[in-house]
Amino acid sequence: MASKLEVLEERESDILTLVPVGRVDSSNAPVFERVLKDWIDDGETNIIVDFSKLSFISSSGMRVLLIGAKGVRAIQGNLILCGMRDSIREIFSISGFDTIIPVVKDRIAAVDTI
Template sequence: MEILDRKVENVRVVEVKGRIDASTAAEFGNAITALIDAGEARLVLDLEGLEYISSAGLREFLKAAKALKAKSGKFAVCGLRDYVREVFDMSGFDTIIPIHSCVDDAIEVFGQP
């Protein structure tokens, strides 16, 4: 798994590549938690390069969504491949975390502070 992040306007964009499974979920969760703890309140996860996500990975997404909600932050994902989109849909995460087609769409929906 590879995690890259950058700032676009007032939003932290985190690009995730590879797999989020039992062996990588904690690393992913720690990276996202560190960003939230550092004060990032607007996160978009670009999952175009994510090939696989397990239930352990989904738990980390839920924890991030809850942490941002508690801080009145905003959280979204984008660029889901068919398999990852299917996992989000089947698990009901599509009703918890906003899903957008691309980073630009997610940032536009977030708007300005």
């Protein structure tokens, strides 16, 4: 059974911001995947994932973001990541994910990117 994950959801006009809280690892990545997938299936085209309340993410969580980016791309939308601490930013760089999913400093920059 998957562990819990709190994901805050905030809307400002046509932009949805998701804020996962704490850790995303293999025990709760399926929860994160379901939240993101439900919004994309509902046709949400502008999604920001704000990492500022996230202390840890593993490849299981990164995989969810890759799936999300592909899903949003299929409906001509945008998935933007922001607010990463240095350790998380580093693994997005090593994996090359930052070359295929936009990663910006904060929410203001994320809104500008959309």
